[in-house]
Amino acid sequence: MKVLMFGWEFPPKIYGGLAVASYGITKGLSLQGDVETTFCMPKPCGDEEKxxxxxxxxxxxxxxxxxxxxNIKNRFVGHTAEDYYRFRDHIYADFNYMQGLDDMGCMGFAGGYPGNLHDEINNFSIIAGVLARSEQFDLIHAHDWLTFPAGVHAKMVSGKPLCIHVHATDFDRSRGKVNPTVYSIEKNGMDHADCIMCVSELTRQTVINQYHQDPRKCVAMHNAVYPLSEEYRNIVPKKIPNEKVVTYLGRITMQKGPEYFIEAAKLVLQRTQNVRFCFAGSGDMMNAMIELAARYGIADKCHFPGFQRGRQVYECYKNSDVFVMPSVSEPFGIAPLEAMQCGCPSIISKQSGCGEILTNVLKVDYWDIHAMADAIYSLCTNEGFHKYIAEEGLKEVDQITWEKVGWRIRQCYDQLLAKGWFDNEEYLRNYIK
Known part of the structure; x- marks a missing residue:
């Protein structure tokens, strides 16, 4: 089975959870043995796994x-010069009027999320038309709204089934203050999709109710984690004597609820001074959170180390006693699973999709700062409780693998290609919940 996949991020360049999920899904599919994935992205760095x-x-x-x-054979990152000439034979219109074409007739991408993001999304979809004419594939798989237009274009050109993967919706990112342009891109992708994979049942219900999609083509497809590498397993924690460290790791932005973490920290510090709070990440609310900590008089107990990547992330988990994800709306949320792998108990909001598959975590409403503070205080002061949650959480997360996710996605592909999607009772019973 050959899959033409469109994505915006892929490790080692990681801007957020989308890169991590893209890697996990493609790796899980590769372990099925008979799935060949061609992953199309704006600007690879050349260090991606092979x-x-x-x-x-x-x-x-x-x-x-x-x-x-x-003159060009050594210029390529990703595909080859031979691929270039094959693609050139399938140019389908005169795009010489477009700005920014280079000497090879290609449109460059900044990579990441530049100020002209919508222009890049449109350019990405134009190029998808060339690939849909030149590549051999059985189906199309597009990740998140940024690549939905490319997926739709590829479907229109090839007639092949389209699967879209919803990692988040604009309802999650904006706390309901939806950008109409983004919403229209998301809805158009969903309307044209033959299968909509959602990272949680929470997201699936949003897709059904807010985007008015047929429930029969919407599937909850939870994320997973990779096994820890030996390098990360061998990280030696650096604990602070007689103090506990409680960590928030992620974007410091509205969707993630950082202000509730500050509020809970204030309540905990009214009961004990032996706790420090770490805000690992960056985002548009970072300065506001620093100011709020100062206003509450707890700035000396709050640390803001900035964006963490690679080994730094796992050092942060290993050095922490408690991990907290207070998200207002979290379609899935891989971070708690990563923390659990490192033996760090997790507290998550009930508004997080990962809570659908996790048992050995503490769950509170994001707005209930008293419950959040109680959970933090309990894990920081009750050693027996802390040990139990850490050990059971590690056992649980070890069973949540990308290989299993890859198997489930492969089953969806099979149903999609069999054209019996809506009529297969066994499928509906086992996979649509």
Missing amino acids: FLKIINMSQVPVAWRDVQYD
Whole structure:
């Protein structure tokens, strides 16, 4: 089975959870043994793992150029010069009017989330038309709203089934203050999709109720975690004597509810001074949170180390006694699973999708700062309780693997290609919940 997959992020360049999920899903699919994934992204760095084919959308031509092989053969990151010439044969319109074309007739991408993001999304979808004409594939899989237009275009060109993967909706990102442009892109992708994979039942219900999608084509497809590498397993924790560390790790932005973490921290510090609070991450609310901590007189107990990546993330988990994810709306949330892998008990909001598959965590409403403070205080002061949650959580998360997710996605692909999606009673019974 050959899958043409569109994504915006992929490790080692990680801007958020989308890169982590894209890696996990493609790795899980590769472990099925008979799935070949071609992953198309705006601007790979060249250090991506080689278990799948990467197509660099910055080096797919949309305008014909007479270039010599010897002059370009060493310029490619991702696909090859041979691929370039094959793509060039499938340019379907005259795009010479477009701004920013290089000497190979390609449109460059900044990578990440630049100020002209909507222009890049549109350019990405134009290039998808070239790939849909030149690649051999059985179905299309598009991740998140940024690549939905590319997925729709590829479907229109090829007639192949389209699966879209909803990692979050604008209802999650905006606390309900939806951007109408983003909403229209999301809804158009969903309307054209043959299958909509949602990272949780929480997200599935949003897709059904807010985007008016047929429940029969919407599937809850929870995320997972990779096993810890030996490097990360061997990290030696650096604990502070006689003090506990409570950590928030993620974007410091409205969706993640950082202000509730500050409020809970204030309540905990009224009961004990032997706790420090770590805000690991960056975001548009970071300065506001620093000011709020100062206003509450707890700035000396709050630390803001900034954005963490790679080994830093796991050092942060290992050095923490409690992890808290107070998200207002979290479609899934991989961070608590990563913390649990490191033996760090997690407290999550009841508004988090990962809570649907996790038992050995503490769950509170994001707005209930007293319950959150009680949970933090209990884990920081009751050693027996802390040990139990840490040990049972580790056992639980070890069973949540990307290989299992890959198997489930493969089952969905099979149903999609069999064209019996809505009529297969066994499928509806086992997978649509």
